Amino acid sequence: MSAGSAAHAIPPFKERLREALESESLPVALGRSLPQLSERRNAAFSARDFEGSQADLGGRRQAALDRMPELIEEFTAAAEAVGTVVHGPTDAAGAVATALQVLHDHEVQMVVKSKSMATEEIQLNAALEDDGIEVVETDLGEFLVQVAGERPSHIVAPALHIVRERAAELISRATGEDLPPDPDVLVGAAARHLRSRFIEAGAGITGANALVAATGTVMLVCNEGNTRLASALPPVHIVIAGIDKLVPTLADATTMLESLPRSATGQPISTYVSFISGPSRSADIELSLSMGVHGPRHVHIVLLDNGREAIRTNPRMRSALQCVRCGACSNVCPVYQQVGGHAMGHIYTGPIGLLVTPYHHGLEHVEGPQSLCASCGACASVCPAGIPIHDLIQDVREWAVAEGHSSNTMKKRALGALADERLLERGARLASKAPWLQALGRRLPGSPLKRLPLPNVQRRPFRDRIGELTTTRSKIATRVAYFPGCLTDWLSPETGEAAVAVLEALGFAVEPVPFSSCCGLPAINAGYKDEATQMMRQTVKAIEQLEVDAVVSTSTSCAGAMLHDYARLSEDDSAWAERARVAAAKVRDFTSFVAEQGIPDEMLARASGVVTIHDACQSKHGLGLGPETRELLTDAGYTVVEAPPSGECCGFGGSFSFDHPEVARRMRARKLEAFATTGAEVVCVDNPGCLMHLKEGPAVAGAGRPVHLAELLRAVVD
Numbered sequence: 001m002s003a004g005s006a007a008h009a010i011p012p013f014k015e016r017l018r019e020a021l022e023s024e025s026l027p028v029a030l031g032r033s034l035p036q037l038s039e040r041r042n043a044a045f046s047a048r049d050f051e052g053s054q055a056d057l058g059g060r061r062q063a064a065l066d067r068m069p070e071l072i073e074e075f076t077a078a079a080e081a082v083g084t085v086v087h088g089p090t091d092a093a094g095a096v097a098t099a100l101q102v103l104h105d106h107e108v109q110m111v112v113k114s115k116s117m118a119t120e121e122i123q124l125n126a127a128l129e130d131d132g133i134e135v136v137e138t139d140l141g142e143f144l145v146q147v148a149g150e151r152p153s154h155i156v157a158p159a160l161h162i163v164r165e166r167a168a169e170l171i172s173r174a175t176g177e178d179l180p181p182d183p184d185v186l187v188g189a190a191a192r193h194l195r196s197r198f199i200e201a202g203a204g205i206t207g208a209n210a211l212v213a214a215t216g217t218v219m220l221v222c223n224e225g226n227t228r229l230a231s232a233l234p235p236v237h238i239v240i241a242g243i244d245k246l247v248p249t250l251a252d253a254t255t256m257l258e259s260l261p262r263s264a265t266g267q268p269i270s271t272y273v274s275f276i277s278g279p280s281r282s283a284d285i286e287l288s289l290s291m292g293v294h295g296p297r298h299v300h301i302v303l304l305d306n307g308r309e310a311i312r313t314n315p316r317m318r319s320a321l322q323c324v325r326c327g328a329c330s331n332v333c334p335v336y337q338q339v340g341g342h343a344m345g346h347i348y349t350g351p352i353g354l355l356v357t358p359y360h361h362g363l364e365h366v367e368g369p370q371s372l373c374a375s376c377g378a379c380a381s382v383c384p385a386g387i388p389i390h391d392l393i394q395d396v397r398e399w400a401v402a403e404g405h406s407s408n409t410m411k412k413r414a415l416g417a418l419a420d421e422r423l424l425e426r427g428a429r430l431a432s433k434a435p436w437l438q439a440l441g442r443r444l445p446g447s448p449l450k451r452l453p454l455p456n457v458q459r460r461p462f463r464d465r466i467g468e469l470t471t472t473r474s475k476i477a478t479r480v481a482y483f484p485g486c487l488t489d490w491l492s493p494e495t496g497e498a499a500v501a502v503l504e505a506l507g508f509a510v511e512p513v514p515f516s517s518c519c520g521l522p523a524i525n526a527g528y529k530d531e532a533t534q535m536m537r538q539t540v541k542a543i544e545q546l547e548v549d550a551v552v553s554t555s556t557s558c559a560g561a562m563l564h565d566y567a568r569l570s571e572d573d574s575a576w577a578e579r580a581r582v583a584a585a586k587v588r589d590f591t592s593f594v595a596e597q598g599i600p601d602e603m604l605a606r607a608s609g610v611v612t613i614h615d616a617c618q619s620k621h622g623l624g625l626g627p628e629t630r631e632l633l634t635d636a637g638y639t640v641v642e643a644p645p646s647g648e649c650c651g652f653g654g655s656f657s658f659d660h661p662e663v664a665r666r667m668r669a670r671k672l673e674a675f676a677t678t679g680a681e682v683v684c685v686d687n688p689g690c691l692m693h694l695k696e697g698p699a700v701a702g703a704g705r706p707v708h709l710a711e712l713l714r715a716v717v718d
């Protein structure tokens with residue numbers, strides 16, 4: 001086992017990403033598991049009040065974090081009262097040293113382990129092996145990873161990246177048998193191979209799913225049964241668990257069980273749930289208490305801090321400790337689905353890994369992986385603990401940029417240009433007049449433009465067409481301003497014209513204001529807070545000058561930025577926070593604004609054709625849109641057919657598609673293939689970024705033409 005137990009020398013991010021993208025087996029492995037996990041999770045919550053259980057679990061987790069120092073004391077006293085020895089809280093080195101000391105004290109030569117991310121976090125296996133202690137991983141996924149000499153790629157399913165054919169090779173190697181790639185056969189062979197080790201081991205090492213302060217109890221959850229054997233058969237049981245696992249009462253621990261198995265594997269309850277309160281004991285002979293009967297005589301619990309207190313005392317990041325390690329965020333992450341956890345993470349992988357890695361292992365280890373987040377928000381939408389994961393990833397990104405870990409001179413200049421209205425206009429007009437410059441740039445040897453998705457800038461942007469629009473100047477009608485956003489302005493001005501026509505038809509007096517600056521979303525997404533703040537202030541000032549009741553945007557990304565991100569950007573400056581709040585109060589996304597009015601009776605069902613829908617991330621996860629789009633299209637006369645998963649990211653993600661064009665291309669291909677299965681002639685999109693990205697994709701036979709919702713609705717008002 002030594003190969004697998006050596007300290008994981010983690011290759012640089014770029015190498016990991018390249019390996020992931022070049023691997024032939026990884027897409028197969030991810031494709032065989034992740035969709036199933038998400039489907040099972042969705043089914044498990046389909047008849048339940050997910051938001052209610054999320055609020056309950058999140059509230060309990062938050063309350064426990066508030067009382068953490070007190071809970072540490074309470075837990076220590078209660079656990080020691082039942083004969084457990086409690087160590088710490090301590091850091092990674094302290095936890096390793098404590099575990100080694102306990103093993104030396106009991107002259108342990110071999111340990112059996114159950115799956116534990118806390119022991120991965122502190123690289124325990126390597127330290128034990130260096131000390132001459134044999135380590136046997138008994139969770140089947142961890143066993144595979146150990147035999148392969150790799151590291152877990154998923155916090156719940158460590159061997160998710162390993163296809164069954166490779167699993168057969170690995171288990172054959174470990175057992176000396178020639179095994180077929182049949183999961184039942186492989187599981188049986190591995191279980192037979194491991195069975196005797198539980199008996200022979202001098203100690204069992206586990207993590208914990210919860211530590212109950214009131215009773216000093218460890219809660220352990222598993223399906224294979226190995227956690228029970230590892231915690232019950234050896235004479236010594238060592239638990240290594242983060243202080244974030246502390247909960248006040250058994251009721252808090254069982255509340256976790258309502259959501260954890262459902263979110264992780266779609267099970268209503270895991271096969272084995274153990275509550276362990278101290279060493280095994282008996283008083284059957286004259287009530288004389290003897291310790292260590294069938295179970296361990298010695299139980300040690302090592303409380304691990306290792307950056308957790310720093311997270312807890314950071315008000316913005318604190319909720320990251322509410323995590324119950326279910327892995328659902330990874331399962332739905334569209335980027336994780338393409339590259340897996342070795343690229344998207346460090347030791348902790350997936351979306352939650354991007355949050356905790358800087359605190360457990362250092363900011364430098366998250367520089368590359370955090371750039372893989374496309375800011376789609378899917379992770380937060382399934383988190384049973386209610387963690388605003390994508391918002392917190394933004395914080396990590398800003399931190400990485402501020403510390404110089406993720407700064408990029410080219411990107412900084414480009415964002416600076418977006419913040420400069422005149423520079424933006426000059427650059428866009430030049431690009432529109434010289435498409436040959438782009439073509440030439442792409443052909444130059446080694447040109448980075450070859451890989452970048454460069455848009456076709458329009459010679460007549462929306463701002464040049466405003467004078468030609470027929471707009472009502474009535475003082476009686478409700479006045480609204482139309483905010484096109486940079487992409488509509490420069491790339492798809494026809495969307496802006498359609499939006500103005502629809503709003504006019506609904507009876508609004510539209511001020512087609514020439515907003516000339518960017519709302520700041522690209523800088524927000526890229527973590528460049530100074531540039532983002534500058535653009536936010538320009539936009540707020542522009543809105544303040546308008547005498548309108550609403551500012552309507554056909555970009556759900558711009559609307560989302562103004563509605564949600566401006567508050568975060570301005571929270572350190574109370575005057576700007578108030579100005580941003582007042583400005584944002586006027587902002588509306590086109591979809592819900594038009595849906596609220598409804599299509600006038602005389603215009604109903606004027607359109608025809610089959611349409612499928614791409615729910616943009618900002619529309620679905622940011623603004624909660626979805627039913628409105630379907631209702632509007634149906635009322636307009638279109639036949640709507642679904643292309644599941646309609647809300648999955650298309651790969652645009654602001655600067656994401658420029659930073660990781662190959663990953664973005666694969667995400668788009670997946671969407672286009674889904675559209676093609678519907679037979680729809682048109683794909684309705686209500687976000688100009690997605691529209692641009694989908695239009696730029698290579699033709700996929702049968703995939704409909706992407707069109708903005710405003711243009712589809714124009715068909716009924718013209």
Ligand code: SF4
Binds near residue numbers: 334335336372376
């Ligand atoms: S926001 Fe989207 S891309 Fe980013 S980590 Fe979450 S699910 Fe993944």
Ligand code: SF4
Binds near residue numbers: 263325326328382
């Ligand atoms: S962040 Fe939420 S979804 Fe992700 S592993 Fe933790 S609890 Fe599960």
